[in-house]
């Protein structure tokens with residue numbers, strides 16, 4: 331069941347996570363949130379999304395959950411910086427949550443199920459801690475559906491490499507298309523499955539995304555694992571910079587989404 335979190339928490343990875351907001355990463359959930367909801371954010375990472383969600387459900391309590399105290403400290407720092415007093419913190423694992431049945435109005439996981447060893451068991455566990463009438467909200471990338479221009483061969487190599495490393499670590503990089511199937515396997519019925527994208531296509535956004543990946547492929551935990559496979563990471567990094575500098579550069583990143591209301 332155990333899977334290794336492929337990316338780790340290097341600065342180049344956190345740069346990507348810290349860009350995330352409720353608007354750009356949880357728009358499918360926002361119309362369903364109510365002031366006063368209690369919310370569990372599983373795999374909260376550095377917590378920018380957690381903080382946004384906490385502001386939307388305040389005075390409802392939010393619990394930010396991560397696998398290690400060190401990862402949780404990243405979220406703690408963000409929540410502290412924003413002066414939010416409704417957020418608590420817990421170390422845990424989505425496969426075996428240390429909460430009573432029916433504990434939360436909303437159980438949320440953004441970009442987490444793609445990294446876990448048993449996403450079906452994870453969804454079952456998420457449904458257990460959701461109160462009757464409450465909601466599960468999940469969003470995950472689908473790497474094989476990422477598409478870009480210009481079609482630099484080194485970026486194809488990047489995608490192939492990432493998908494191989496993620497799978498060797500026990501994850502599923504093409505999670506987006508599988509979320510509905512996983513939910514059905516977990517016994518959830520009446521699920522709403524949608525998709526949405528991130529698109530980076532102006533000079534500033536391209537510099538941010540391309541520059542982030544140019545660093546990440548050289549310095550993050552992924553870099554070490556990719557280097558062990560003999561990949562030319564310098565070449566891939568340069569291709570990301572070339573893509574970012576290209577006036578026609580465009581990328582669209584597909585995500586699958588799930589919303590499920592627990593009967594009751």
Ligand SMILES: C[S@@+](CC[C@H](N)C(=O)[O-])C[C@H]1O[C@@H](n2cnc3c(N)ncnc32)[C@H](O)[C@@H]1O
Nearest residue numbers: 335347350373374375423424440441442445446
């Ligand atoms: C891609 S990050 C997403 C962070 C945050 N949700 C966001 O979107 O900015 C995935 C996070 O899931 C956490 N994670 C991985 N496996 C987990 C598990 N079994 N249970 C809970 N969290 C897990 C990782 O530590 C990592 O911080």
